[in-house]
Amino acid sequence: MTKRLEITDLVAGHKTRRGVVQAVAGVNLEIAAGETLGLVGESGCGKSSLARAVIGLNTPTSGALSINGDPMDMRRRGNHARDIQMVFQDPYGSLNPRLTVQQLVEEPLTVHRTRSKAERKTFVKALLDRVGIPEAMHDRLPHQLSGGQRQRVGIARALSLEPKILICDEPVSALDVSVQAQVLNLLVELQREQNLSYLFISHDLEVVRYVSHWIAVMYLGRIVEIGPVEEIWSSPLHPYTRALMQTTGNDAMGEGPEVKLNSELPSPLSPPSGCRFRTRCPLAIEKCAQEVPDLQENGKGHQVACHRAKEWSATVSAAA
Template sequence: MTVTALPTPVLRVSDVTKSYHLRTPLATRLARGADDHSSLRALDGVDLHLRKGEILALVGESGSGKSTLAKILVGSATPSSGSVEYHGEPMPARRDRNDSRRIQMVFQDPYSSLNPRISVGSMLRELLVLHKVVPRSEVRAESIRLLNLVGLEEDALDAFPSQFSGGQRQRLAIARALAVRPDILIADEPVSALDVSVQATILDLFARLRRELGLSILFVAHNLAVVQHLSDRVAVMYLGRIVEVADTAELFANPRHPYTRALIDSIPRMTAGSVNEEFVLEGEPPSPFDVPRGCRFNPRCPYATDECRTIDPALAEFSAGHETACLRADDLDPFQAAPEHAAPEHATPDARSTTL
């Protein structure tokens, strides 16, 4: 049998954790004793890789740790432990200008990420000169090329961010990220602040940029519907961990983690035949100050057993390219209604049927 080696991913994070320590007075901490919740673990052993030229979606509820991971990948936050590799080499804790240039971020709010007092032409010129992307004589032509790449015209050079619509501003933010010729884009909810009608045009732009420039893209979203037709693979995050990762089609057809099933079922359906019409996610996400013992999803999981309340499942291969962190991955039938779930004692009546 011939074994073909898989290409080295462009980015890989291994067992990454990130803790935040909140500043509470020593006296308060001593008084609280074992109940002290002055530190939280935003990421708790994250393993993930991004392949060359792919769009990988990172999806999960608010507070699951998506932005924290995105910040670690672009170097604006440092992990508490674990490693980040770029093309198989460890990424230094302190990145130089060249390291930073290769991985660029696109933020959710295009307006606050652009300086309102600087014209588009000046913004691009500053970057192109600082990073010596092209000779000074070619800066204007390069700026126009960047604008055209994101669907804007030359006359945008003299305008200021406030003169553009939300979608156009996000195009500008993308042009700015591309100015330094990165090979990886980390897009943190880049369409969440946009009107639904504009979202599709920006998603199309990401798809085209990947195709034309061969970019590798990590696309963060809290809604699976946004990435269903864009991403090659999906990683599902819950309370600081990746709990399922698979090719997009496989994930939608054969989810193996109950949380993924709930995310899929929360998508407003255009057609009949959802994975499970009955599966509504119960309860609020637990706080990262107080991660449940055993499987972190167990207080909300209709399939939880006693074992789930003691064993913390690791992300494990279910089938080729499909990994999940569920002890009952083999038992779950994605096309059957979920069993009745007794809400955990701490869930409030209002929280019993929270949809995502």
């Protein structure tokens, strides 16, 4: 079946004075219509760089993107703005402070000249109502809203062009825990109503588990494990995934290596040879320094990139 979004061999970096940081080092991902792919990993592992390359805020070094099987022209992203939009972590930083709520949500429609003026007003009112912003607030400025309300406006703005895909980069990380669930529930409801596809990025595994159908784990620019959400939760195979899980209350993961992250993420300016996780992996062997492990299928759509995962896959999966 054709996927809503396909990301193929994506490489993207940042130029710095000390050289090029290859923050995304060859990523393949796909998302079906109406589904969420959750992307997790520590801060600095390249999640936002991937999001920005997909949405066109950064030009990828190489790779391809397609929407519903149609290749995307990487240099003319404006053409795809109606298909793919982004919800940012900090709606305050991403919303023009001088525009009212109504104007913020209407602006993309004006820029893309969709609908008549009267239709635009009606549409924006209905959309704001849907995301839970009452009419009395439509003339307010961003600073007059709470964090949760600002993120609701950010979501309405992202949905104004009726995209098929939303990239949500840490959409609730800046919010109070009590407000997080409300915004997550809103995203889940909107997905069901509009059959939206989400690339949902968070460093918080439990938040990702709550909203996702699939989980991909990123480490230093690469995807090291991917699979259906409950499969990853109950049978994490990559030592890095297991280390991340150990920081949550996950007591469902089967018997396998216990891994703790006691050192810092290495600099992506000079990533380790072979397996990029090897400098922090207690299970590393000689092969890990020499050969890059590719993602290998482990049944049920579960893939893992580790030379040794087969050694514990039976005991880990047995408990599931």
